[in-house]
Amino acid sequence: MNGLPQAFVERMAAQLGDELPAFLRTFEEPYHRGIRLNPIKPVEAAQLPEGLMEPIPWERTGYYLAPSSKAGADILHEAGAWYLQEPSAMIPAAVLDVQPGEHVLDLCAAPGGKTTQSALRMAGQGTIVCNEPIRDRARILSRNVERMGVTNALVVSAWPEELSAMWPGAFDAIQCDAPCSGEGMFRRHPETREEWNAEAPAGCAKRQGDILDSAAMMLRPGGRLVYSTCTLNRIENEGVVESFLRRHEDFELTPFHLPGLSAPGGMLTVYPHRVKGEGHFVAKLRRKGEGSVTPWHIPALPRKEQQLLGLVQLGLPEGHGANWLRMVSSDGRGDEIELRRIPELPLGGLPMVLRCGVHLGTLRISRNAKAKPVFTPDHAWAVSGLPPHVPRVALTQDEARRYQHGDTVETDAQGWVLACYAGLPLGWGKASGGVMKNHYPKGLRR
Numbered sequence: 486m487n488g489l490p491q492a493f494v495e496r497m498a499a500q501l502g503d504e505l506p507a508f509l510r511t512f513e514e515p516y517h518r519g520i521r522l523n524p525i526k527p528v529e530a531a532q533l534p535e536g537l538m539e540p541i542p543w544e545r546t547g548y549y550l551a552p553s554s555k556a557g558a559d560i561l562h563e564a565g566a567w568y569l570q571e572p573s574a575m576i577p578a579a580v581l582d583v584q585p586g587e588h589v590l591d592l593c594a595a596p597g598g599k600t601t602q603s604a605l606r607m608a609g610q611g612t613i614v615c616n617e618p619i620r621d622r623a624r625i626l627s628r629n630v631e632r633m634g635v636t637n638a639l640v641v642s643a644w645p646e647e648l649s650a651m652w653p654g655a656f657d658a659i660q661c662d663a664p665c666s667g668e669g670m671f672r673r674h675p676e677t678r679e680e681w682n683a684e685a686p687a688g689c690a691k692r693q694g695d696i697l698d699s700a701a702m703m704l705r706p707g708g709r710l711v712y713s714t715c716t717l718n719r720i721e722n723e724g725v726v727e728s729f730l731r732r733h734e735d736f737e738l739t740p741f742h743l744p745g746l747s748a749p750g751g752m753l754t755v756y757p758h759r760v761k762g763e764g765h766f767v768a769k770l771r772r773k774g775e776g777s778v779t780p781w782h783i784p785a786l787p788r789k790e791q792q793l794l795g796l797v798q799l800g801l802p803e804g805h806g807a808n809w810l811r812m813v814s815s816d817g818r819g820d821e822i823e824l825r826r827i828p829e830l831p832l833g834g835l836p837m838v839l840r841c842g843v844h845l846g847t848l849r850i851s852r853n854a855k856a857k858p859v860f861t862p863d864h865a866w867a868v869s870g871l872p873p874h875v876p877r878v879a880l881t882q883d884e885a886r887r888y889q890h891g892d893t894v895e896t897d898a899q900g901w902v903l904a905c906y907a908g909l910p911l912g913w914g915k916a917s918g919g920v921m922k923n924h925y926p927k928g929l930r931r
Contacts, residue, residue: 487512488675492683493668496718507758516673517761518550519572524605525634525870526566532907534559534567542745544575544602549761560885563929564909565632565868570598571673573755573762577662577713578602580741580769585610587657588778588829592645592700595622597629599660604635609870612781612828614639614656616648620837627839634870636843637828643836645699651833654705654779661700663693665714665721669764672757686720693725694732701733706774709739713767722766723752729770739769781829819851826871843869864926867903867910877903878914878921885911888923891930896921 536554541547595617617623623642666685738751755765813821827842846862885906914921
């Protein structure tokens with residue numbers, strides 16, 4: 486029926502009873518698309534993507550998107566003006582409701598939808614640690630964090646048990662969107678129906694329980710933990726939560742309510758025949774008691790390195806406490822030093838780090854005393870929302886597309902400039918002789 490696995494249909498019949506026909510009819514209907522607008526990169530109404538529909542009730546920056554919309558191919562999508570995300574997938578971060586200044590962990594973060602949703606609520610204050618154990622997926626996560634202009638993220642790649650050993654009690658809030666059997670995606674991704682089998686939920690549940698155990702160790706007393714999946718069976722959902730609570734008596738379920746959604750018992754299953762979105766499960770837990778996170782820190786700059794800040798003429802963000810310099814390489818010709826703006830970091834060591842705050846650029850200091858230091862700004866700074874003090878070159882739509890392709894653009898400006906479209910920086914260019922040389926990263930070019 487509808488190409489669905491028979492064992493899945495039989496289980497849903499027992500689970501939904503009289504609602505089964507309504508549930509099955511949704512598989513004959515188009516799935517719902519969603520989009521979140523980036524509040525730190527606003528654009529004029531005329532520049533919003535085509536196909537923008539009514540607001541998504543539970544996410545203040547979210548809207549439904551027409552099936553035919555090509556918002557993902559728009560110039561401003563690459564500039565970070567919006568993020569395409571399935572509507573139900575916006576619920577967990579809305580439930581977690583992180584606040585500016587908090588220390589937050591997204592434990593299974595790729596590709597970055599929930600990470601960037603939470604990070605943008607923090608307005609650059611506090612730190613969000615985004616973890617993805619699979620390196621290739623972690624790189625995609627890091628790219629989306631950069632594109633959306635998040636300045637207070639630490640992107641790492643480690644297994645949850647490795648992190649819990651380093652960071653006990655380090656977080657105010659933890660998002661755990663665990664790997665699952667994916668039953669909620671059967672409509673959106675029909676190919677997943679063939680990959681599913683009746684034994685999958687039990688295998689996933691074991692792994693999900695282990696991940697939650699690691700998350701529990703990293704949450705401070707009084708902190709909150711949101712567990713979510715994109716599946717519909719009780720084995721991976723209610724069963725995992727109930728088993729977790731039996732193992733961790735210092736945790737309890739917490740009621741939550743959002744516009745159009747209510748979970749007085751602290752757990753909510755989102756069915757596509759009840760809610761305008763795909764299948765999802767969300768549970769909100771709290772660690773009993775009250776307490777503060779274990780200490781975090783911002784590495785201080787040595788006095789000698791602080792003096793190098795004066796060599797950079799593009800205008801670094803104020804406050805040495807938020808900047809960091811790191812030696813990249815040194816040879817007979819000179820030194821290369823990275824300059825970054827970084828958030829607070831947890832004590833106890835760092836795993837594999839893919840991104841630490843905002844990479845501002847690299848300073849090359851020659852051994853030749855007469856040679857001037859050469860600073861090369863990084864793409865992350867251009868799209869970070871920490872605008873440097875350089876000229877901006879406004880591009881037409883055609884010029885912007887050519888810029889993202891890697892082409893040069895004519896301009897009367899001189900030196901380092903920001904190539905902009907609709908008021909948003911796309912990346913760097915270096916102008917001279919009436920031409921802006923393209924510094925858009927080669928890996929991003931269309």
